[in-house]
Amino acid sequence: MTKSDSIIKISKLNKWYGKFHALKDIDLSVGRTEKIVICGPSGSGKSTLIRCINRLEVHQEGSIQVDGIELTDDIKQITEIRSDVGMVFQHFNLFPHLTVLENCSLAPIWVRKKSKVEAEEMAMQLLEKVRIPDQADKYPGQLSGGQQQRVAIARALCMQPRIMLFDEPTSALDPEMIKEVLETMIELADSGMTMIVVTHEMGFANRVADRIIFMDEGQIVEQNDPESFFKNPESDRTKLFLSQILDH
Amino acid sequence: MTMNTVKFEKLPDRLPPVNTVGWVAWVKQNLFGSVSNTIITLLFFYLIFLYIPPFLEWSVFNANISGSDRSICDENRSGACWTFIKVRMEQLLFGLYFAQNPDQMWRPIMAFIVFGGLLTPLAIDRTPYKKWLLLILLVAYPIFFISLVGGGVFGIPKSDASEWGGLLLTFTLAFVGIVLALPLGILLALGRRSKMPVVRSFSIIYIEFWRGTPLITILFMASVMLPLFFPSGVEFDKVVRAMIGITLFQSAYTAEAVRGGLQALDKGQTEASMALGMGYWQQTIFIILPQALRISIPSIVNTFIALFKDTSLVSIIGLLDLLKIAQNSSRSLDWNGYDIEAYMFAGLVFWIFCFGMSIYSQKLERKLDTDRNVE
Ligand SMILES: Nc1ncnc2c1ncn2[C@@H]1O[C@H](COP(=O)(O)OP(=O)(O)O)[C@@H](O)[C@H]1O
Ligand SMILES: [Mg+2]
Numbered sequence: 001m002t003k004s005d006s007i008i009k010i011s012k013l014n015k016w017y018g019k020f021h022a023l024k025d026i027d028l029s030v031g032r033t034e035k036i037v038i039c040g041p042s043g044s045g046k047s048t049l050i051r052c053i054n055r056l057e058v059h060q061e062g063s064i065q066v067d068g069i070e071l072t073d074d075i076k077q078i079t080e081i082r083s084d085v086g087m088v089f090q091h092f093n094l095f096p097h098l099t100v101l102e103n104c105s106l107a108p109i110w111v112r113k114k115s116k117v118e119a120e121e122m123a124m125q126l127l128e129k130v131r132i133p134d135q136a137d138k139y140p141g142q143l144s145g146g147q148q149q150r151v152a153i154a155r156a157l158c159m160q161p162r163i164m165l166f167d168e169p170t171s172a173l174d175p176e177m178i179k180e181v182l183e184t185m186i187e188l189a190d191s192g193m194t195m196i197v198v199t200h201e202m203g204f205a206n207r208v209a210d211r212i213i214f215m216d217e218g219q220i221v222e223q224n225d226p227e228s229f230f231k232n233p234e235s236d237r238t239k240l241f242l243s244q245i246l247d248h
Numbered sequence: 249m250t251m252n253t254v255k256f257e258k259l260p261d262r263l264p265p266v267n268t269v270g271w272v273a274w275v276k277q278n279l280f281g282s283v284s285n286t287i288i289t290l291l292f293f294y295l296i297f298l299y300i301p302p303f304l305e306w307s308v309f310n311a312n313i314s315g316s317d318r319s320i321c322d323e324n325r326s327g328a329c330w331t332f333i334k335v336r337m338e339q340l341l342f343g344l345y346f347a348q349n350p351d352q353m354w355r356p357i358m359a360f361i362v363f364g365g366l367l368t369p370l371a372i373d374r375t376p377y378k379k380w381l382l383l384i385l386l387v388a389y390p391i392f393f394i395s396l397v398g399g400g401v402f403g404i405p406k407s408d409a410s411e412w413g414g415l416l417l418t419f420t421l422a423f424v425g426i427v428l429a430l431p432l433g434i435l436l437a438l439g440r441r442s443k444m445p446v447v448r449s450f451s452i453i454y455i456e457f458w459r460g461t462p463l464i465t466i467l468f469m470a471s472v473m474l475p476l477f478f479p480s481g482v483e484f485d486k487v488v489r490a491m492i493g494i495t496l497f498q499s500a501y502t503a504e505a506v507r508g509g510l511q512a513l514d515k516g517q518t519e520a521s522m523a524l525g526m527g528y529w530q531q532t533i534f535i536i537l538p539q540a541l542r543i544s545i546p547s548i549v550n551t552f553i554a555l556f557k558d559t560s561l562v563s564i565i566g567l568l569d570l571l572k573i574a575q576n577s578s579r580s581l582d583w584n585g586y587d588i589e590a591y592m593f594a595g596l597v598f599w600i601f602c603f604g605m606s607i608y609s610q611k612l613e614r615k616l617d618t619d620r621n622v623e
Contacts, residue, residue: 056519075527083525093520097538106534107524159524 007032007163007194008053013062015048015218022048023059024218030163035195037205037226040215041241046198049215050165053196054085067162083111086156090168092148094140094155100127101136104155112159119158126154130184146177150184157188164188166197200245206230214238307592318583332583333593340573340593343413352405356416359397363389371608373615386427393420409487413568415597417487421559421569422601425494426552432495433502434541437510438532440503451503458500463558466493471565490562494555501551509544510536542616549609553602570594 006029015023023045030036038046051057052064055071055078064071066081095103104123108114114122127133130150132143140148149169156164166185170178182204189195189208199205205212206226213223214237222234233239279289310327312320313334321329333340338347342356366385369375397416400406412420439451458466470493471486513536521531541548563572571594577583578590 054523056522079525079527082523085523087520087523089516089520091516093514093516095517095520095535095539097542107521107526110530110534111525155524 005031007034007067008196009063009065010053011063013049013052013059013064015045015052015057015059015061022218023052026062026220028213028220030194030196031210033192033194034210035189035208036197036211036213037209038196038198038213038215039200039202039205039241039245040221044215045218046215047167048218050087050167050196050198053163053165054082054087056087079111083107083159084162086159086161086164088149088152088156088164088166088169090172092140092145092152092172094148094152096140099137099139100132100143100151103140103151104158107155108158123154123158126157127151129157129187130154131180144177145173146180149173149177149181153181153184153188163194163196166195166199168198168200170199170201202230202246214241216241318586321586328592329583329586329589332577332586332589336577336583339577340414340570342416343411343568343573345407345411345413346416349405349407352399352407355396355399355404355407359393360419362392371611390424390427393423409485412487413570414573415570417562417567418556418559418570419601420487421490421494421562422552422556424491425498425555425559428491428495429498429502429555430548432499434506434537436499436503437506440507441510455500455503458497459504461497463494463497463561464564466497467561467565469493470496486565486567490565490567494559494562498551498555501554502548505544505547505551506540508547509540509542512543513540542613545609545613545616549605553605556602556605557598570597 008028008030010026010028013023013026013028014021026049028049038049040046048057052059052071053066059071067084069077069081071078071081094100095106098106101120101123104126105116105119108119108122109116112119124133124136127136130153132147132150132154135143135147135151140151143151153169169185170181173181178201182201185195185197185204186208195208197204197209209226211223212226212229214221214229214233214235216237221237222229224234229238230242233242278285280286306326307328310324311330312324312327313330314320315331316335318329318332321331338350338353342353346353346356363385366381366389370378370381370385375381395401396404397412397420398407398409409420436451436455439447440455442448442451467490470489474489474492517535517539518531521535526534560569560571562569563575568576574590574594575587578585578587583590
């Protein structure tokens with residue numbers, strides 16, 4: 001990965017919640033089509049970091065550039081970045097009053113200004129990709145957790161994003177549903193999407209990640225390719241963390 | 249030790265046990281299940297026995313309805329005097345103007361029939377184009393109503409709103425209050441949660457001011473003070489003043505009801521719509537309000553019901569709403585002494601409207617729930 005080809009550039013990022021220093025001097029660039037997995041103990045700032053990328057959280061110091069656009073208070077730029085960056089949440093956050101198809105076509109129609117027909121056609125294609133086209137007319141409440149999360153992925157993809165952010169997409173799922181969601185994500189990764197994934201699914205990380213980032217106390221403790229990360233973790237923090245999540 | 253694998257055998261699905269308990273057993277179990285239960289049941293039946301038969305005797309079996317003056321009622325004082333209500337029905341329903349101009353009475357009657365015609369299909373599940381129907385009811389109907397009942401256009405004789413009365417006035421005030429206060433209330437509720445300090449402070453001050461002031465005071469202020477705010481040439485009809493007062497008051501309550509719904513919404517809904525690049529109004533219109541309003545239907549309808557009943561306060565600024573006309577009639581020389589009948593009739597009409605609203609809101613809630621298949 002060369003620096004000039006990076007799609008996300010974060011430098012000297014600092015973020016506070018009130019007086020609490022949640023992110024400290026984060027430097028990170030992400031290359032086009034690169035897949036990054038972020039792990040670390042609960043409260044280490046993983047969600048905060050990726051939520052800063054699409055401005056769900058506002059940072060106080062440092063800079064974030066997404067596809068050449070600097071994140072500022074400018075609403076137009078924020079909207080532009082948000083429609084280019086898809087996000088998948090731990091608790092799906094589907095719109096319960098809209099059908100699966102409406103969930104997927106709403107933003108393309110109103111944000112991307114597509115025609116209804118066009119938006120629904122694309123939604124159906126993507127629902128097929130995540131293997132639930134037959135649920136298009138149902139409401140989210142009628143689907144299983146795994147199906148809901150796949151709809152959420154399809155919904156984000158309908159905006160044709162260049163980057164996808166995942167915040168612990170499988171941690172709210174029953175064990176037998178984790179696999180179907182991870183498979184969808186692996187397919188997405190294989191299709192060349194740039195992805196930043198916060199997860200503790202180390203099998204997935206090993207299979208998909210170009211780079212694994214370990215965070216603790218609002219800092220990036222170390223980052224490496226999966227092989228070195230698992231075999232020769234540099235920091236004792238990382239070792240401790242890995243022993244905790246890999247043991248059982 | 250050897251490990252034995254046991255083959256898993258699926259048990260056949262069975263239906264749940266049928267409840268074979270007959271009604272005798274049901275009564276025994278539910279009405280006389282315990283000592284306290286038995287006492288309550290007996291007491292309840294005793295009270296029914298004590299009060300219902302005499303009431304029926306007075307209101308139905310011995311009641312007077314024939315004739316057109318008080319002589320019949322005065323001869324038979326053991327029954328209610330519905331003759332009074334019958335004779336004064338036009339006044340009670342439509343007020344003095346229409347009672348004195350019977351040839352014009354078709355106007356309010358038609359207005360009510362059209363209202364019913366628009367409302368009934370809304371209450372039926374399978375009606376198509378409900379959204380449009382609702383829009384017609386909220387936008388086109390008020391215009392139709394004003395032109396038809398108010399007159400002065402298309403060669404229809406003018407009827408001054410200050411001469412409306414009875415149910416017609418009660419209905420008009422409540423309908424206007426509800427239709428105008430809903431959008432205002434929604435905007436205020438959104439404003440109260442706005443990130444812009446000016447908008448937020450304005451909403452809070454507005455809501456708390458009107459909520460903290462009794463409607464009677466507001467009606468007084470509207471009738472006495474409103475003219476002071478406008479150039480002396482502008483003459484406000486008394487009814488219009490009442491409408492303005494009621495709308496200002498009602499919007500504060502509607503706002504609080506809507507805010508309850510907004511607060512109950514999960515933060516994830518906003519975040520998901522922001523992450524999709526939606527702007528504030530897109531989020532609000534497509535994601536937030538549909539859900540928040542659904543949650544707050546019961547409390548919104550509650551404020552509607554309260555308003556419908558509160559409209560009777562307009563009598564203190566000299567308007568003759570249903571309750572006031574009923575009261576006045578029972579104090580007229582012709583019918584002096586028959587107050588109970590007057591109040592019962594007014595009460596019944598109020599009850600029909602309020603109960604109707606309550607039933608409709610429950611139905612709407614259930615429907616929206618089953619639509620989405622949530623418990
Ligand atoms: N909205 C918030 N207000 C205050 N503190 C917050 C908020 N969100 C997160 N935090 C705090 O910031 C830290 C990092 O949170 P988060 O990024 O969610 O961690 P992670 O996703 O790694 O579990 C935690 O200590 C958390 O309590
Ligand atoms: Mg988190």
